[in-house]
Amino acid sequence: xxLVCDRSHLASMSQSLYMFGYVLGAVIFGYxxxxxxxxxxxxxxxxxxxxxxxxxxxxxxxIHFMISRVILAFASNGRLLSTFMLVxxxxxxxxxxxxxxxxxxxxxxxxxLLPAIAYMFPNFRHMIxxxxxxxxxxxxxxxxxxxxxxWQITHHRxxxxxxxxxxxxVINKLPLDDIHNQFEVLKNxxxxxxxxxxxxxxCLDLLKTPNLRRSTLIMYFTWFVNSFVYYGIxxxxxxxxGNLFVSxxxxxxxxxxxxxxxxxxxxxxxxxxxxxxxxxxSGLSCFAIIPFISYPILxxxxxxxxxxxxxxxxxxxxxxxxAAEIYPTVIRQVGVGSCSVxxxxxxxxxxxxxxxxxxxxxGVVLSLFGTLSMADGxxxxxxxxxxxxxxADTLEEAELLNSIENLxxxxxxxxxxxxxxxxxxxxxxxxxxxxxxxxxxxxxDLHLGGFQML
Numbered sequence: 001x002x003l004v005c006d007r008s009h010l011a012s013m014s015q016s017l018y019m020f021g022y023v024l025g026a027v028i029f030g031y032x033x034x035x036x037x038x039x040x041x042x043x044x045x046x047x048x049x050x051x052x053x054x055x056x057x058x059x060x061x062x063i064h065f066m067i068s069r070v071i072l073a074f075a076s077n078g079r080l081l082s083t084f085m086l087v088x089x090x091x092x093x094x095x096x097x098x099x100x101x102x103x104x105x106x107x108x109x110x111x112x113l114l115p116a117i118a119y120m121f122p123n124f125r126h127m128i129x130x131x132x133x134x135x136x137x138x139x140x141x142x143x144x145x146x147x148x149x150x151w152q153i154t155h156h157r158x159x160x161x162x163x164x165x166x167x168x169x170v171i172n173k174l175p176l177d178d179i180h181n182q183f184e185v186l187k188n189x190x191x192x193x194x195x196x197x198x199x200x201x202x203c204l205d206l207l208k209t210p211n212l213r214r215s216t217l218i219m220y221f222t223w224f225v226n227s228f229v230y231y232g233i234x235x236x237x238x239x240x241x242g243n244l245f246v247s248x249x250x251x252x253x254x255x256x257x258x259x260x261x262x263x264x265x266x267x268x269x270x271x272x273x274x275x276x277x278x279x280x281x282s283g284l285s286c287f288a289i290i291p292f293i294s295y296p297i298l299x300x301x302x303x304x305x306x307x308x309x310x311x312x313x314x315x316x317x318x319x320x321x322x323a324a325e326i327y328p329t330v331i332r333q334v335g336v337g338s339c340s341v342x343x344x345x346x347x348x349x350x351x352x353x354x355x356x357x358x359x360x361x362x363g364v365v366l367s368l369f370g371t372l373s374m375a376d377g378x379x380x381x382x383x384x385x386x387x388x389x390x391x392a393d394t395l396e397e398a399e400l401l402n403s404i405e406n407l408x409x410x411x412x413x414x415x416x417x418x419x420x421x422x423x424x425x426x427x428x429x430x431x432x433x434x435x436x437x438x439x440x441x442x443x444x445d446l447h448l449g450g451f452q453m454l
Contacts, residue, residue, distance in 0.1 A: 001061065001062045001065075003062070009355075010062055012351040012352055012354065012355065013066070013351075014062070014065065014066050014069060015235070015351040016348045016349075016351050016352070017066050017069060017070050018069045018070065018072070018073045019073065019231075019344045019347040019348040019350075019351075020070060020073070020344065020348055021069065021070035021071065021072065021073025021074040021076075021077070022073045022074075022076070022077040022340065022343075022344040022347065023077075023340075023341045023344040023345070023348075024070075024073075024074045025045075025073060025074040025075060025076065025077030025078040025081075026077050026078075026081060026337035026338065026340035026341045026344065027203075027337060027338070027341060028074075028078070029041055029045060029077070029078025029079075029081065029082060029337070030078075030081060030333045030334045030336070030337025030338065030340075031203075031333075031334055031337075032078075033078070033081070033082045033085065033333040033337075034151075034330070034331060034332070034333040034334050037147050037148070037151055037152075037155075038082045038083075038085055038086035038089075038147060038148045038151060038333075039086065039142070039145060039146070039147045039148075041078060041079075041082045042079055042082045042083055042086070042142060042145075043139070043142060044075075044078075045075040045076070045078040045079035045082065046075070046079055046135060046138045046139060046142070047139075048071065048074070048075035049072060049075040049076055049079060049132075049135060050132055050133070050135050050136065052068050052069075052071040052072035052074075052075060053068075053072055053128055053129070053131070053132025053133075053135070054129065054132055054133075055068040055071070056068040056069055056072060056128050056132075057124075057125045057126075057128040057129045057132065058125070077340060077344075081333060081336055081337055081340060082333065083103075084100070084103060084320060084324070084336070085148070085324065085332060085333050085336065086145070086147075086148045086151075087099055087100075087103060088100055088321075088324045089148040089149070089150040089151060089329070089332075089391070090146075090148060090149065090150075090168075096321070096325070096391075097262070097263065097266040097271075097321050097387075098263050098266070100317075100320060100321035100324065101259050101260070101262050101263045101266075101317055101318075101321065102259070102263070104255075104259040104317040104320070105255075105256065105259050105260075107255065107259075108252060108253075108255030108256050108258075108259060111251070111252035111255050112249060112252035112253060112255075113252075114131075114248070114252070115244075115245045115246075115248040115249045115252070116249075117130050117131060118245070119245055146164050146167070147160065147164065149161045149164040149165050149168070150329050150391075150393070151329065152164065153187075154329045154330055154393055158183075158187055162180075162183050165179075165183070166179065203334050203338055205331055205395055206327075206331065206334070206335055206338060209395070209399045211399050211400075212395070212398055212399050214382065215326050215383055215384065216335070216338075218379050218380065218382055218383055219319070219322075219323055219326065219339050219342075219383070220338070220339060220342035221342070221376060221379055222275070222279075222319055222339075222376050222379065222380060223319055223323075223339045223340065223342045223343035223346070224342045224343060224345055224346040225279070225346065225372045225373060225375075225376040226312065226315055226316045226319055226343065226346070226376075227316070227342075227343035227344065227345075227346035227347045227350070228346030228347065228349055228350055228369075228372065229282065229286070229312045229346075229369045229372065229373060230309075230312050230313060230316050230347075230350075231346070231347045231350035231351075232350045232353045232365070232369060233305070233308065233309050233312065233369070234251060234309070235350055235351055235353070235354070236353055236354050236357065237251050237305075239354070239357065239362065240301055240302050240305045242298055242302055247302060250302070250306060251306065251309060254306050254309050254310050254313065255313055257310065258309075258310050258311075258313035258314040258317065259313070259314070259317045261314050262274055262278075262314055262317060262318050262321075266387065269387075270385045270386075270387040271318070271321070271322045271325065271383075271385060271386050271387050272380060272381065272383055272384075272385050274318060275315060275318050275319065275322055275380050275383075276377045276378075276380040276381055277377075278311050278312075278314050278315035278318065279311075279315055279373050279374070279376045279377035279380060280373070280374060280377040281311040282308060282311035282312040282315060282369075282370075282373040283369070283370040283371070283372075283373030283374035283377065284370070284374075285304070285307050285308030285310075285311055285370075286308050286366045286367075286369040286370035286373060287366065287367070287370040288304055288307075288308070289301075289304050289305055289308055289366050290362075290363050290366050290367065292304050293362050293363060293366075308369075312373070319339070320336070322383070322386065323335065323336050323339050324336055324391075325386035325389070325391060326383070326384065326386060326398070326401070327392070327398060328391075328392040328393055328394050328395055328397055328398040329391065329392070329393040329394075330393065330394060330395065331395065332391075353365055384401055386401070389401070
């Protein structure tokens with residue numbers, strides 16, 4: 001399509017429009033997923049994704065290609081967020097962070113396979129088909145995937161929720177004693193609580209109350225910085241020198257330890273210090289790359305760059321888990337989806353980093369990455385600690401979780417007589433009792449149906 005000279009900017013614009021599609025997917029499918037359930041949205045988005053991928057491969061001009069890519073990204077992010085929420089809502093506090101990080105490993109596998117696929121299929125049309133058609137296997141896998149029981153409970157799908165939870169109990173070989181009565185007690189307490197509050201929610205609810213508003217704005221900035229720095233490095237990995245295919249593959253390998261490191265860190269340290277620490281080290285690494293920009297030893301320059309990518313990739317994976325724990329079930333998909341919108345603003349700007357590099361130099365670009373990362377590390381200290389705590393289900397619980405007192409202490413909340421009660425306790429004393437509608441009944445982690453493969 002002659003994307004050279006005065007048309008060269010269309011290449012960067014194509015990538016930016018793809019990220020714009022991610023924004024649309026987060027906003028629209030975030031709302032639909034909270035309203036109609038995680039599973040039906042996953043079905044719809046996968047079908048759209050396959051069709052849009054085929055359309056991209058058959059594009060007759062750059063405009064056709066851009067439109068197809070926007071639709072592809074629109075469905076892709078809807079599928080990504082809905083799948084993440086479904087899995088996150090099917091496990092208890094003990095393994096929630098581990099499962100959340102393991103999901104990211106799939107991204108790393110695709111990252112490593114992409115340069116091999118690009119090498120095998122040098123024609124971009126064949127490469128797109130090679131990555132789109134295999135998604136048909138998703139539809140087969142989805143037959144065994146259940147709906148989120150937590151979503152079903154908060155939307156009064158009592159019979160379906162009880163069926164899924166009973167199935168989880170059997171699969172996990174847990175005692176069946178008095179489960180039905182426990183479910184009825186839970187059902188009554190939730191009904192009494194909701195009779196005293198407005199359960200209809202929208203995106204504006206994220207900003208109505210002071211505590212949740214503070215956490216939301218910080219999360220927006222955190223996601224923006226992570227996405228801007230991550231894609232700024234990833235999309236311009238060739239600027240660090242060496243063979244593009246090899247450098248891209250090495251960058252993909254870095255993703256594996258990047259996602260596995262937080263799993264072990266979360267066992268001993270809370271979400272907040274891990275996330276802030278990763279952003280600090282990401283910023284320092286970006287500054288550390290600057291002296292090696294023109295260094296004659298290629299492997300040393302690439303090694304320093306990959307260290308920086310390690311930290312920002314780890315942080316990018318962590319914020320998905322962190323955000324999902326901060327927002328309540330009734331608006332979780334919208335909350336994480338709106339964070340994804342902030343992230344896509346960063347990723348929409350990232351493709352133009354190459355143009356900025358041409359006019360100012362790599363040193364200026366890396367200084368920008370480092371400054372933003374360090375500033376975000378400071379802001380993260382004003383988020384609540386969520387490690388070991390139950391996921392909030394209502395806006396009232398989320399406001400208590402995000403209270404000022406809980407910045408340095410851990411919050412225990414429970415429902416008694418239809419009223420929400422909470423108190424702040426030292427983190428080490430935080431127990432597993434309280435507001436989690438799943439864990440409070442069975443006291444263990446749920447691995448439902450198709451999720452056993454994880």
